[in-house]
Amino acid sequence: MTLLIRNAHAILTGLPGAASRHAGPDMRIRDGVIEAMGALSPLADERIIDARDCVVYPAWVNTHHHLFQSLLKGEPQGLNQSLTAWLSATPYRFRAAFDESTFRLAVRVGLIELLRSGCATVADHNYLYWPDMPFDTSDIIFSEGEALGMRIVLCRGGATQSRAIEQDLPLALRPEGFDAYMTDVERLVGRYHDSRPESLRRVVMAPTTLLHSAPGAQLREMAKLARRLGIRLHSHLSETVDYLDAARAKFGMTPVQFCAEHDWLGSDVWFAHLVKLLPEEITLLGATRTGIAHCPQSNGRLGSGIADLLALEKAGVPVSLGVDGAASNEAADMQSEAHAAWLLQRARKGMLAQPRYEGGTFEGGADAATIEDVVRWGSAGGAQILGLSRSGTLQPGMLADIAVYRLDDPRYFGLHDMAIGPVACGGRASLKALLINGRMIVENDSVPGLDLDALRVDAMAAVKTLQQRALA
Incomplete structure (x- = not known):
């Protein structure tokens, strides 16, 4: 089971110093683990995430x-x-x-x-x-x-x-x-x-x-x-x-x-x-x-x-x-x-x-x-504090906890360095993909099975219920 993140515009790794950025532009995940990073050729029947114009961060x-x-x-x-x-x-x-x-x-x-x-x-x-x-x-x-x-x-x-x-x-x-x-x-x-x-x-x-x-x-x-x-x-x-x-x-x-x-x-x-x-x-x-x-x-x-x-x-x-x-x-x-x-x-x-x-x-x-x-x-700091020895950084051998951001909102337009967008510009960048242990959790900014409008309605009703109970 392999997955290839291909043609990323930029990759931030969560590592210190010069290793904080990786040229990529590709990253292969096999069985939930980052196997390789660099200029990679697709394998037969390999699933591909096209990360063109996207930036990749550790989740x-x-x-x-x-x-x-x-x-x-x-x-x-x-x-x-x-x-x-x-x-x-x-x-x-x-x-x-x-x-x-x-x-x-x-x-x-x-x-x-x-x-x-x-x-x-x-x-x-x-x-x-x-x-x-x-x-x-x-x-x-x-x-x-x-x-x-x-x-x-x-x-x-x-x-x-x-x-x-x-x-x-x-x-x-x-x-x-x-x-x-x-x-x-x-x-x-x-x-x-x-x-x-x-x-x-x-x-x-x-x-x-x-x-x-x-x-x-x-x-x-x-x-x-x-x-x-x-x-x-x-x-x-x-x-x-x-x-x-x-x-x-x-x-x-x-x-x-x-x-x-x-x-x-x-x-x-x-x-x-x-x-x-x-x-x-x-x-x-x-x-x-x-x-x-x-x-x-x-x-x-x-x-x-x-x-x-x-x-x-x-x-x-x-x-x-x-x-x-x-x-x-x-x-x-x-x-x-x-x-x-x-x-x-x-x-x-x-x-x-x-x-x-x-x-x-x-x-x-x-x-x-x-x-x-x-x-x-x-990313890496949090993983260290929680004792997650194979999470928090993007490098071969680490678990594939990966966020692929698609900077398609006007707040990210005009960036000279797209890599910094998700932090420097704030807001919420749409997710091309979010992987946890190599499993696709969010795809094209959508959580499978999630009805956001229904969740909003439920939350509004719950707020009214809590307010009434707090007054009782």
Whole structure:
């Protein structure tokens, strides 16, 4: 079984430096694996994807999402709130309003939005769990991913203790028992987790917010169990200055020091956000090879700030991109996220530059991040953080997770370098093809069997249902 991507205008590989682009123009896939790249002649009976005037990227690897929030976009009460107030106004207020059908629809909407941006792998940090739930959110996420052929990494969130802001909210916010939480993680690993490189199902230990979701002794036990089971660890950290204040007030240390004290640093750990860090925290994260899921659009929408990817990567921190939840990111797709990451790293560096009248040399920030850097973060960086050893780059021997973009919208017309279009121009480039493990998932911008108009109607109805339930 072979497939030939032929006559690509440009290929970005996800690799660093000079290897970030490949002349191609052809790429052969055999049995789900990239076999060869270069000037290739078609084989007899080989399927051909004509990529003339198209650009080829590694499929995106999204390392942090909250899929249930796909039906909470632009929610008015939280629209102009910062993180803590937004949590109460939107995701916590609507949490009890979700039932099995609305949760399933939200997951489907989120996955399809990601898929149509060229995303193959989704790490969903799902925290909709409470005692005696009448439906299994984990099973829904895996089953919806399977129906679309996507790679799902379930980051099993939840909490075993409550936060102060949660006290007056619905019973659906009640914490789980510690034993029940640990038992369910073991159940999920036994039922779903597959560590093979080509696997489409993995499980991660991921209490929702490390400083608040469980006592320190329990966090150590969670880390111990995860490493015994051979799974990775994930949580939110240092999204705002409130994390630093809370860690010092409660524990007398910084957030990253707290993680170190409880065995939550290492190359098998990554955190979402890491916007507000002290220099010594960056050094510790880098020394332990702890990773980041950078979520620039959500951080901007909530007014949290811009993570310093340049300092983090220089220190040795693996960098990846995540969408976060659609309730704080109304463009919850990886192409938009990559575009924001490219712009905001430049803006951040420019804001920190010393003006000449203070004795410094103003250089601006236009060299902070290249398109190739952003593609590497969003593909190879994500694969490294998730432990996907044969995903994330386009080179022989790697799994064929490939996005072929057809730049046929006016927003891409006039480009002097078409290779940069999907990131530099933003928007949503139409997909000539999206392959996951060499399997055609999207063809000519169409997902087989998907009725987008029906999905839109269902989503509109579900939003009304959720609004009514939240008022009840």
